[in-house]
Amino acid sequence: MLSIGIVGLPNVGKSTLFNALTRSKQANAQNFPFCTIDPNIGVVEVPDERLEKLAKISQSKKIIPTAIQFVDIAGLVKGASEGQGLGNKFLSHIREVDAIVQVVRNFSDSNVIHVNNKIDPKNDAFTINLELILADMQTVSKKLENSKKSAKGIITKETKLMLEVLEKIFNCLETGKFANSLEYNEEEMEIVKNLHLLTMKPMLYVVNIDEIKNQKSIKSENLQIDENIPQIEISAKLEAELADLNPEEAKEYLKELGMNETGLDKLIVTSYKLLNLITFLTSGEPETRAWTVKANTTAPNAAGVIHTDFIKGFVKADVCNWKDFIEFGGWNGIKTSGKLRLEGKDYIINDGDVVYFHIAN
Numbered sequence: 108m109l110s111i112g113i114v115g116l117p118n119v120g121k122s123t124l125f126n127a128l129t130r131s132k133q134a135n136a137q138n139f140p141f142c143t144i145d146p147n148i149g150v151v152e153v154p155d156e157r158l159e160k161l162a163k164i165s166q167s168k169k170i171i172p173t174a175i176q177f178v179d180i181a182g183l184v185k186g187a188s189e190g191q192g193l194g195n196k197f198l199s200h201i202r203e204v205d206a207i208v209q210v211v212r213n214f215s216d217s218n219v220i221h222v223n224n225k226i227d228p229k230n231d232a233f234t235i236n237l238e239l240i241l242a243d244m245q246t247v248s249k250k251l252e253n254s255k256k257s258a259k260g261i262i263t264k265e266t267k268l269m270l271e272v273l274e275k276i277f278n279c280l281e282t283g284k285f286a287n288s289l290e291y292n293e294e295e296m297e298i299v300k301n302l303h304l305l306t307m308k309p310m311l312y313v314v315n316i317d318e319i320k321n322q323k324s325i326k327s328e329n330l331q332i333d334e335n336i337p338q339i340e341i342s343a344k345l346e347a348e349l350a351d352l353n354p355e356e357a358k359e360y361l362k363e364l365g366m367n368e369t370g371l372d373k374l375i376v377t378s379y380k381l382l383n384l385i386t387f388l389t390s391g392e393p394e395t396r397a398w399t400v401k402a403n404t405t406a407p408n409a410a411g412v413i414h415t416d417f418i419k420g421f422v423k424a425d426v427c428n429w430k431d432f433i434e435f436g437g438w439n440g441i442k443t444s445g446k447l448r449l450e451g452k453d454y455i456i457n458d459g460d461v462v463y464f465h466i467a468n
Contacts (some may be wrong), residue, residue: 109384110178110203111204111207112302116231121263123346124210124315125147126350129151150175151174154376157399167393168195170394173399182368201239204308214316236285240284243286286307305379312383313341314337337384338375339374339377341370346370384401384402386399387456387458406421406450410466425450425462426449428448
C-alpha cells in the first residue's frame with residue numbers, strides 16, 4: 108500500500124488534520140488486515156461514488172473501497188538536516204513515504220503559538236523545503252565523495268555517468284531547487300532512484316485556513332506557494348468538528364457552510380492523483396470493489412493486484428466503462444450492448460474500467 112507523509116512545522120495543524128482523517132475516514136476493519144498500525148499511521152478509504160452505483164446494479168453483498176496510508180510525521184524545525192529537534196528521525200520517516208503532504212499555517216489563533224511568531228505560509232514552506240534540500244545535499248555530497256574514492260583514478264563509463272548525475276543534482280540543490288525539477292533520461296533515473304532523495308518525492312501543499320461557523324471558510328485568494336506544486340485549502344479545525352458528527356449531521360453542516368465535499372475527501376483524492384494512481388473496478392453479487400494501480404498498468408499486472416498468480420494465468424479481460432455498466436444493467440446487459448470489449452495482454456487499464464479477468468487454471 109502506498110503512503111503519504113504529512114509534514115509541517117510545529118503548531119500548523121498537521122496532527123489535527125491527521126486525527127480528523129483517521130477518525131472520520133478510517134478504513135473498515137473487516138475489509139483490511141489493519142486500520143491503525145501505530146498511533147501515527149492510519150489507513151483511510153478513498154471516496155468513490157461509483158462503488159455504490161455499481162453495487163446497486165450488481166446487487167452486491169458488500170462494497171470494498173480502495174485505501175491509502177497516511178503517516179503523521181513529527182514536526183520539523185529549522186536545523187533538522189543537522190539533527191535539530193527530531194531531525195534525523197523526521198528525515199528517516201520522510202524517506203519511507205511515497206509522497207509528501209506539507210501543511211502550512213494560514214489560520215489565526217492566539218492560543219496556538221507559531222514557532223516563528225508570525226503567520227507566513229510561504230515562509231513555513233521555505234523552512235521545510237530548505238531542510239529537505241540540505242538533507243539531500245548531504246546525501247549527494249557523501250555519494251560523490253565515495254564514488255570518487257572508489258574510482259581510484261580509473262573513470263569507467265558507469266562512474267563517469269554517476270559523477271555527472273551527482274554533480275548535476277548537487278548544483279541544482281545548491282540553487283535552492285528540488286531534484287525533481289531536473290529532467291533525467293532512463294540511465295540517469297536508475298542512479299537517481301537509488302539515492303532515495305527527499306526532493307524527488309511528489310509533494311502537495313495543504314494551506315490550513317480559518318474556519319468560521321455558519322459562513323464559508325476564509326479563502327487565501329492570492330496565496331500561491333509554488334506554481335509547480337499543487338495546493339489545496341483545508342480548515343483542519345472544521346474537519347475535526349465534522350469528524351465528530353455522524354454522516355447525516357456532517358452533510359447538513361457542510362450544506363450550511365456552502366460546501367459540497369469535506370476537505371478530507373479533497374485531500375485523499377488529490378493525494379491519490381499525486382501518486383499517479385488510478386482505480387479499476389470489479390463488480391458482481393459477492394462484492395463490488397475498487398482496486399489501485401499506477402497509471403499505464405497493463406491488464407495482466409492489474410489482475411496481479413487481485414492475486415499474484417493471475418499475472419501468469421492471464422488469458423483475456425472483459426472490459427467496459429463504469430457508466431456503460433450501469434446504463435445497460437450490469438454484465439448481462441453489457442454483453443449484448445456492443446459496449447463490452449475483449450482485451451488482451453497489451454491493454455492499458457483506464458480509470459473507471461469495470462473488469463472481469465479470465466484466468467487459466
